[in-house]
Amino acid sequence: MKRFLCILTGCLCLAFPLLAQSNKLIKELESKRGTLQKQIAESETLLKTTKKDVGSQLNGLAALTGQIEERKRYILAINSDVESIERELTSLNRQLTRLQRDLKDKKQKYESSVQYLYKNRSIEEKLMFIFSAPSLAQTYRRMRYVREYATYQRLQGEEVLKKQEQVNRKKAELQQVKAAKENLLKEREGEKAKLEAQEKEKKTLVANLQKKQRGLQNELAKKRREANQLNARIDRLIAEEIEKARKRAAEEARREAAARKKAEEKAAAANKGASNKQTASEKQATTATKPKTAPLDAYAMSKADRELSGNFASNRGKLPMPITGAYIITSHYGEYTVEGLRNVKLDNKGIDIQGKPGAQARAIFDGKVAAVFKLNGLFNILIRHGNYISVYCNLSSASVKQGDDVTTKQTIGQIFSDGADNGRTVLHFQLRKEKEKLNPEPWLNR
Template structure:
């Protein structure tokens, strides 16, 4: 009887746990979708009306493409959520069938026990059963049996009620999950409709740009020329920063070597005074060459260990409108762009933020806009297209610290785009795998 009750409580506790797990799953999926939906809603406001000039149209195409990518990611996320809910529905259905089977078994056993008691319901029959025993030991055992059987029957009735409650709760849970699935499917269809609308809008924009091929090529050449100027300046400053870091490292190594020799010399003098024979001086090792100081090496290791966890370098809502590397613009002939970093569009007033602790290596202006380089060991993050800079060369900055305001182009409906690059010394890296969007 004791083990039977323990099993009952275990089943009841397990059912409660499974129910809470199911509700937790739905809440987690809803929270993830709410976050993604909020991002999409915010970024939709970043899309501007198409203007007549080619440059603005090309910018609008980049913004619209970024919005479409984000919506596609959202739909993919919803597809995964649908699969997860289907798995949960299957699991809940299986649990409900098991509970219903257990309930039927318990009802059958209870029915048998009721019938048995009905046949032996009178007190005289029970007393006869007890007193017909051969000795006192058997009489006592029969008395205990009668009492335990009565208790067992009462507990069986209680178990049936509890099991019935579990079945009812499981049915409600199953109904809630089905409702969540129906809501999700409806939302997915709405998002697909919006995506189709944006795809059509993109095709219209591409067609307009195709009709202005000459102006488009001129705009691409202008953008490429500006990008080359910016990258040449960044490359030069990074080379200078690498050389400064190398000199700092060599100076640190030289001081450490001098300190070591001085310590050895003092130890030798003490031995000479005490009459201990001095050892033959060891030949000095050649000075090792380092590209980084000890502090830079530690900072570099910390930076690398945070790959995929670094914050976005812009405050507020954003869209990545241009990705890293060379790629053709979809729908346009002979239009290729080569991005040494990524372009992130935000709201007017957005701030550029340091992605990690570091030291400002350089602040410079080009075409009237500020650009900032921050060193994180042998990694360097680059923030371009700022209307102002709030840090100076040599300053130490912390993660997410504001370093300047991103420029908003009032001639292009306040378009606000941060150009962001990531380097490891002179090597250009794709920033996206390092950031946590």
């Protein structure tokens, strides 16, 4: 009995890792979905608005559209997880079939050995089998055979128990994964129902805005004027920053050339004696070391700038969101039309990120504050990361100043909350490489 308990305990220890594998997969999938689920739950609080004017409704439409996109992204994540679980179920079924086949085979072998021992169960029969051998060597071989067969029969019994426990555990694992899949499918249906409700709400909001076409166009024209004014100021400051970088690089090149020249003159004096004359070839070499003036459009970089640019570029897709707390991207990069609204075309040089009142802007990477300026009563900050520049707009206050060094995720200012629009809090964020405007979304880790 004790031997049987020891065998069973060993079987349980062997089978637990099988169950842990599927548990790990389910937990990993739940963790990934949990981040998205939390983001959606928190962002739903950003959709509330009570004002009925065109500007507020247009902002509400942007927030609702962003929330719908988040929910669609979550449903896609659920679909991906369902596919992963289905692959796991297929694998588990294959493993279970193989284990059941092995169990059947071992049971048959064990049954045969038990039947044999039953037929030759008495000590007298074993002794007769041994001593009836024609020679002493044969007697020894029969004794060893009887002993080894008994050991074989015991091991066969242990193998059957192990395999049976593996089958039981695999069945339990299979049921657990099936339950996870059923829960996931229910959750997907619930999210689809919420999405349909939001799509319906969006259609109602679009219909209301269509009735106010003149006011809508006026509001859009106002937004374009403000955006053009802001972008012109940003472009001018970036051009100035490029010129500063060019001068830094030129000065660094001049110092390096002077150091090389001094080293060459010292070496020449040591080898040939002091000489104040310079040959034509030396003049030509000196002339070649003089730095060429780069055009203003080129971001001539110092060694430090080149290193920082390389580090920034290597983190594409890993950079943190430039806002603290829950958020929705309400306006994407580039030109696009608003679904359902005629003649409504938007052109965004960056992205608009709506957060909760009290949200702060934060640096997406190490860098130096290139500029802090106010426009229409709000602060805007430019941070240089080598030849990349990140831009943070629509801040009610700034906690950094020009020339400050900043680190990744460091808060740099409070984002403005519009009390006239139910505390709407939106960060306008841009990303540039020299003068080239980039779509920030592929660079951020969402």
